[in-house]
Amino acid sequence: MKPDPDSIEQLREALRLSPQNVPLRQALADALLNQGRPAEAETEYRSALALEAENVSLKLGLARAFQQQGKRSHALVVVEDLVQSAKPPPRAFILHARLLAGQGEIEQAIEQYRKGVEGDPNVADTEFADRLGIDANPDEEVQDGRIAATWEPEPPSIHTELERPKTNFAEVGGMDALKEEIRLKIIYPLTHAEMYRAYGKSIGGGILMYGPPGCGKTHLARATAGEIKAGFISVGINDVLEMWIGNSERNLHELFEQARRNKSCVLFFDEVDALGASRSDMKTSAGRHLINQFLSELDGVKADNDGVLVLGATNAPWHLDAAFRRPGRFDRILFVPPPDISARAAILRILTKGKPVEDIDYEQVAKKLDGFSGADLEAVVDVTIENKLREAIKAGLPTPIKTRDMVHAASGLKPTTREWFATARNYALYSNQGGVYDDILKYLKL
Secondary structure, eight states, X not given: OOOOHHHHHHHHHHXXXXXXXXXXHHHHHHHHHHTTOHHHHXXXXXXXXXXXXXXXXXXXXXXXXXXXXXOHHHHHHHHHHHHTSSSOOHHHHHHHHHHHHHTTOHHHHHHHHHHHHHHOGGGOOHHHHHHHTTTSOHHHHTHHHHHHHHSOOOOOOOOOOOBOOOOOGGGSOSOXXXXXXXIIIIIHHHHTHHHHHHTTOOSOEEEEEEOSXXXXXXXXXXHHHHHTTOEEEEEOGGGTOOSSTTHHHHHHHHHHHHHHHTSSEEEEETTGGGTSBOGGGOOSHHHHHHHHHHHHHHHTSSSOOTTEEEEEEESOGGGBOGGGGSTTSEEEEEEOOOOOHHHHHHHHHHHTTTSOBOSOOHHHHHHTTTTOXXXXXXXXXXXXXXXXXXXXXXXXXXXXXXXXXXXXXXXXXXXXXXXXXXXXXXXXXXXXXGGTTHHHHHHHTO
């Protein structure tokens, strides 16, 4: 039965007299949620969590409020934290199943639903279970997988080329702190090898870069190789993953072997979370085998990784298995934020180099572009040029780009990083074990 508006007002009045009363605030949030007012409920759940951050019931309520508003990524952040806790509430598994089903991940949804019902049969939802096909023949669910596994696997084929990048740090605008970390971990061991050997420090290791898309992680990795005139191998998930059992592991091994044969070499894994997703989230053993192979290659268990420099980039570090963050693997985790004002100005100078410009005040333009990623800044320059081309075609005469042209182009664009920070903020607030995401909180000034 839905609460009537009068009872909600009574709860609000009681809270005005006792604003620190968590159970009272939760009762108000629950009442708002049950009345179909999830946005107001979200506000109350957040206020209650500010007073009692580890309250499981409040977190579950917040996740439900997110779900009802269609904020699936926000809800998943909270629910994933709950189901991985020491004593996960059964209802969290059911909500997780609903969110997964909404994304089309039916097999994982079935698994989570079953966990919830095993924990408490009273949370069962027969209608939802029927839609998931819980009673379907389990042999049929895995039939295609079994057929594929019986075929003779094809030999692995690697088409990744070794590059010799010509770009260097001078062509990467801003990111000074990141560049210094990379110098310390990757560049100095090569340029000052005798000093590192004196301290018994090996040449190699891994750095994981994370942050919003379009902020220059790939560009920085390529510039790292160019800075030390090393080989560069860029690895995407299509270079590794295959349907045949065992081939993905062989592909990954061959990529590391290629890097070892061409020392010094930067081995760059883009979207590394796709290859190293958390094993606790995986239903099949094939994914776990690939991760174990990846960890073994990083450790150099059967080979020498000295001179192999591993860089990884991800937009979703929370999906990466925690084992990758141990010393000797990706032991430096660097947050790559959107460029600050001076970096934005530097990037705009690089992007307009060689183009007809006249007295552009890059700092003034950069002030208008707070939160813009490197890719967003490139879009600003592209729109500016398109506008100037229209003018030139009409006038029959090209004119140089000026400050007002770039400011005008910027006024019609929005930063694409906002959605990423909306998700990252929730991980940083509610799933920040060990302070992994403190840099996000610092950037957001939370």
